[in-house]
Amino acid sequence: MRKRPRFLSADPAESPRWNHNIHYHRLILDTVPADAQTALDVGTGNGLLAADLAEIVPEVTGIDVHAPVVETAKAESSDVQWIVDDVMTHPFEPGSFDVVASIATLHHIPDVDAALRRCAELTAPGGVVAIVGLGRTSRPREMALHVAGLVQHQYLSRRRGLWEHTAPIVWPPPHTYTEIDAAVARVMPGATFRLLPMWRYIVEWHKPR
Template identity: 35%
Template sequence: MPFDHNDHYHRLLLRHVPPGARTALDVGCGTGRFARRLVGRGCKVDALDPDPDTLAAAEARGGGPRFRLADAATEPLPPGHYDVITCLASLHHMPFTTLTRFRDALAPGGRLLVLGCYAGHTYVDVLASPANALARAAVYATERARGVRTPPRRAPVREPEMTLPRIRAEATRLLPGSEVRQLLYWRYLLTYTKQ
């Protein structure tokens, strides 16, 4: 069924984009949905993804971002350049310390937004399972009613290895002043604003 846990949080992420943001980096952009939403907000967007097939699907849809085949953990990033850096369900594909590279690429007042995945289970996950089933059924019914028969291409998936408590501890160590908030659907939101 085509319910996408990451797409579900696009509006939340957009509310955290700094007002007046003009430059953005979308890390692990996948098929480019969120990168295109940032373009719609007036940002000039660099969108990176290491998977050539997924990036080809993103480029085929166009929409304004500058798509590049690159691994954000090793790709040179311009220091102090971006007003916002987003990373949707992709940080667990790279070393967690990559956060410091993103911090260094933020302009003063710039914001890092990580919609991340965590390993293990918490009490919130008990609520996530039935909510997930209902959301999937609703999206499936809507897609069928609209005549959509095949789900869109998805980026490669990897299971996360870090638990939420460890993510919180590491984020505090690497990015003092950052906040980590647990969300439904096995996700968390890490926010950090560079002073």
């Protein structure tokens, strides 16, 4: 039976840290195949997603270019292999991971197509890519969703408190949601792209066997 990830309890006493990224860990974790043995957290930041993945996947690697934030990540789990490097150039073998996950990282990479191709390359046949990211609004329905997200943000941040991460920030995101959706369709045929409240989207792609 899978353990309960540490940052997802409905009880604030059990899950003391909350922010928009932690809020969406569950969506990524729900994509993990039951038989997954290896996972990569791209742009691991403070390491919270990697630590949650390590609760359900035997071998987890977290990679980030920012050495100081990886030092903080090491305190989250001794079961994760932490790497300071650029995922775009690190010498991972293609198809090394059953799960390639990322949260709030894709907008740090200027070439979104190249970033998606790299995630697909590193995923084993039958594995999954799960990405929660940020984009810019360009259509009325996106703006309406994020207005609703603002209400959700205010409620949850008052109830839970807002935990501030220490990873570098890129703002505003360089790509619109429309541009990211188009890139996903080009690079990962059959992937799903869905907008989320609180200024996020999710991509889920299962690599053919």
